[in-house]
Amino acid sequence: MRLQPPSPRAAPTRDVTHRETQHLGFLESPAASASLTAALDSQGITASDVQLETIQHRPGAGVTGIYRVSSAASPEELYVGMTTEVVPAEAEGVTLLPLPGGDPTFGALALWHHPFDPALPGLPLATDPGSVARTWGLGRQLVALETVSYRPLRRAVIAADFSDGSRLYLKVLRGGQASELDARHRLLLDAGVQAPRPVREPIADVVGLEQGEGVSLAEYFLADGASAVDPQDFISLLDRLPAEVMTLPARDAWTDRLPAYASAAVSALPEDESRIRRLEAEILAGLEVSDRGPVVPTHGDFYEANVLMHQAQISCLLDVDSLGPGHRVDDLACFLGHLAVLPAVDQRYVYAPAAFTRFAQAFAATVDPTGLRVRSASVALSLVAGARDARRSGWQAQAEHRLRCAEALLGLTAAEADLPQWPAGL
Numbered sequence: 001m002r003l004q005p006p007s008p009r010a011a012p013t014r015d016v017t018h019r020e021t022q023h024l025g026f027l028e029s030p031a032a033s034a035s036l037t038a039a040l041d042s043q044g045i046t047a048s049d050v051q052l053e054t055i056q057h058r059p060g061a062g063v064t065g066i067y068r069v070s071s072a073a074s075p076e077e078l079y080v081g082m083t084t085e086v087v088p089a090e091a092e093g094v095t096l097l098p099l100p101g102g103d104p105t106f107g108a109l110a111l112w113h114h115p116f117d118p119a120l121p122g123l124p125l126a127t128d129p130g131s132v133a134r135t136w137g138l139g140r141q142l143v144a145l146e147t148v149s150y151r152p153l154r155r156a157v158i159a160a161d162f163s164d165g166s167r168l169y170l171k172v173l174r175g176g177q178a179s180e181l182d183a184r185h186r187l188l189l190d191a192g193v194q195a196p197r198p199v200r201e202p203i204a205d206v207v208g209l210e211q212g213e214g215v216s217l218a219e220y221f222l223a224d225g226a227s228a229v230d231p232q233d234f235i236s237l238l239d240r241l242p243a244e245v246m247t248l249p250a251r252d253a254w255t256d257r258l259p260a261y262a263s264a265a266v267s268a269l270p271e272d273e274s275r276i277r278r279l280e281a282e283i284l285a286g287l288e289v290s291d292r293g294p295v296v297p298t299h300g301d302f303y304e305a306n307v308l309m310h311q312a313q314i315s316c317l318l319d320v321d322s323l324g325p326g327h328r329v330d331d332l333a334c335f336l337g338h339l340a341v342l343p344a345v346d347q348r349y350v351y352a353p354a355a356f357t358r359f360a361q362a363f364a365a366t367v368d369p370t371g372l373r374v375r376s377a378s379v380a381l382s383l384v385a386g387a388r389d390a391r392r393s394g395w396q397a398q399a400e401h402r403l404r405c406a407e408a409l410l411g412l413t414a415a416e417a418d419l420p421q422w423p424a425g426l
Contacts (some may be wrong), residue, residue, distance in 0.1 A: 089120030225351030286374030337379025
């Protein structure tokens with residue numbers, strides 16, 4: 001079976017992109033802190049300090065900030081979310097804020113107190129120690145509860161450590177998604193593909209998963225470029241995905257959302273818009289002359305953070321939320337695009353460029369090399385906006401480095417030691 005490559009989703013219009021750039025500027029400004037402080041004051045909470053902890057931009061959907069609030073009246077800090085996204089109409093505990101300056105074109109602002117995320121109804125359950133112990137403890141004592149990741153209005157991962165030394169990961173999902181994720185894990189396990197095992201049925205859109213064996217593949221890339229790891233093992237792993245994966249809903253690959261990611265990159269690096277648009281155009285042109293290959297079972301988010309290793313062998317496959325029918329080239333491009341930008345994420349990844357060339361050589365032997373190259377560049381471009389970090393200055397340099405990594409894959413920038421190089425002759 002073959003599918004025609006879908007046309008990448010239309011980019012947000014220039015008006016939407018401009019408005020969301022305004023949203024970003026506002027949520028990072030003192031004006032946002034003032035609006036939040038006034039809203040809290042109306043709730044009887046006097047804020048003595050407000051700090052932006054993280055900001056998330058989803059092109060075409062909106063911008064969300066999480067703020068850390070201190071109050072002289074309480075020793076505990078409060079975390080508050082504020083978003084320009086449309087929140088569920090039935091959500092409780094959401095406060096609508098006055099529009100900044102009364103500008104009707106700015107859009108609405110919604111505020112909530114963490115952990116009462118309006119799109120993640122299970123977050124209060126997964127972040128309350130007593131509830132976690134009762135729900136997943138099986139009589140064990142809970143000794144630690146840590147937020148591993150939190151994407152406001154999208155998902156969260158909470159690590160729960162118990163007195164017997166075991167660790168569970170609680171994945172908090174949007175309404176209706178938990179049962180689907182649980183089924184994906186069980187599908188892989190029944191087929192002999194190692195993945196974290198669910199400990200019980202989902203509760204309140206939270207899936208509890210056992211900790212997978214091994215350490216992240218990223219640690220191997222950091223240590224020596226994963227010199228003892230065979231790239232063919234990752235192709236073999238994808239070959240082992242069961243045929244039943246084809247019955248799951250298909251999801252867009254990273255490149256299918258290229259225009260939106262390019263717009264997000266422009267919002268992060270407006271001074272580099274011409275470079276970003278040139279790269280986008282080069283990728284789109286390359287897609288037109290490449291072969292995407294047949295539709296096969298795919299992971300959907302296949303890269304180093306989602307693969308655990310033990311003694312240089314793959315031991316566990318993580319984050320199977322996007323498991324479904326797709327194209328092998330997109331899985332391999334996801335892997336290479338993330339590997340390409342590792343030196344831009346952390347300068348200690350000095351062996352990553354050499355590892356990239358070795359893995360790209362192996363992967364390109366199994367799919368159309370042109371398609372793999374342009375799609376890898378597309379994934380790298382999609383990671384540019386992710387460098388934005390509200391808690392530190394200088395993140396723009398890291399974002400620009402990621403952009404250069406994407407350009408390097410298409411030969412649009414001069415070769416440098418910390419940039420990936422596509423294998424010669426491919």
